[in-house]
Amino acid sequence: MIVFEHVGKRYGGRFEALANLDFRVRRGEMVFLTGHSGAGKSSLLRLIMRLERPSRGRVLVAGHDIERLHASQLPFYRRQIGVVFQDHQLLFDRSVFANVALPLEIQGMEPREIARRVRAALDKVGLLYREKALPIELSGGEQQRVGIARAVVNKPALLLADEPTGNLDPQLSADIMALFEDFNRIGTTVMIASHDLALIARLRHRILRLREGRLVADEEAA
């Protein structure tokens, strides 16, 4: 599903955020990405979304060299990836419901179908009762869960999550991880960047460890 071939990423010409990354993630796999702050986790995920371009090497997703995607194809590429952003990226001028509905509206889905799917997604993250609230009225953890609902509402083939449990208590973190596992079980490829070493160790999935932009360990699922 995802192939990194000797990928390097420099910001501003000198600073090397990622160096010589070489790995592949199979379709339907669930992978954790970990490492210290600044190790390059977010950068790696942004490369997959093609929000950044590699300074060297190639990134292939579903067999396509995404560098070759034309600007006009990018929206359609991104629609197939569900992303939970580290900083949520919610719209604060509209309700929780409207935020989660956004990816479906962009695709022009029928309003009735949108409502059905949005409610299902909100139900999964336990926020159905807040659908009319504005994001500003929610706690940090609740906002994060709205972001998760938005990422999964489209039933994407690939799910990327950047610190999805950063603001959640242990119980909620475990629930959210279980949610990702559910998606993984029905065939979604999942890649999660996380600091929560205790939690991800318990979950027994493959772990990629980054240090200073290098892949220092690739531990297969136990």
Next chain:
Amino acid sequence: MSRDDTPARRGARSQRTQASSRLRAWGRHHRAMGLDSARRLVRQPLGSLLTMLAIAIALVLPAGLWLMLDSARLLDAELAESATLTAYLEPRVGEGEAMRIAEALGAHDDVAAVRLITAAEGMAEFQQALGLGDALGRLESNPLPASVVVMPRQEAPAAMQALVDELEAVTGVEEVRLDLAWVERLAQLAELGRRVALALALLFGLGVLLIVGNTIRLAVESRRQEIEVVTLIGATHAFVRRPFLYSGAWYGLGGGLLALGLLNLGGHWLATPVSALAVSYGAHFAMPRLDVAGSATLLLCSTLLGWLGAWIAVGRHLASIRPR
């Protein structure tokens, strides 16, 4: 990446339903964005009104000038039709002889009709026109010659000039005046006016683009985060651009409506003095009004200008917005 919806698996029929549902989705988004952008304008009534008023003012000037010239063209045609020659008879010619000369002139091939104005009639007309009845009434003798107004068959300037020469050769005719010069001057003036109106229209049209462009630029800036987010989750440029295009079109339409209102108001305000002035010149000149077609054209142009201004502004601005 593609899930199990490979084209091979889909029949022609489902492809057709998919195309039609995509079309419906497109129409739905247009409707939603049209309404949404209208709602945004209404939510900021003062700002929207000011923008529309600025557009209206930019439209009123060239449109008003154009209207005036358009009716001046009608007037101008009326005047050209009534282009006549005046043959002034020699002072010594008496009333009887004057009638004979008028008949002779009327018999000319190129003359359609003649009308004799005797010295006394000429005096009366003159007094009336100047309102100087008494002062002239006290004159010993009438200093005005009799004259014959000649309606030519052909109004082309060259033909008229030839006729002038021929009529001047008739005995008893002192001088033939061809009052074409001022008609021509008027036509030139009207042409000048039309060009000025066109230049103004271009200039002010550009003004409308700038007004709308600037307003939309601010709107894009204020919704920057939203644009970044929808781009992150796969919105196309067209999707992002749409609400702003509708805003621009609404601004243009609102500005056009206000301009129509201003034009009518101005028309009413000027109608009385203008028609009085026209009557004093013996001309019939009604204050011009925009008819339905003209109003529709104005609204269409203003709406298109608003849309275009938004398109340019959004296009320039979107390139600078990259999702973080």
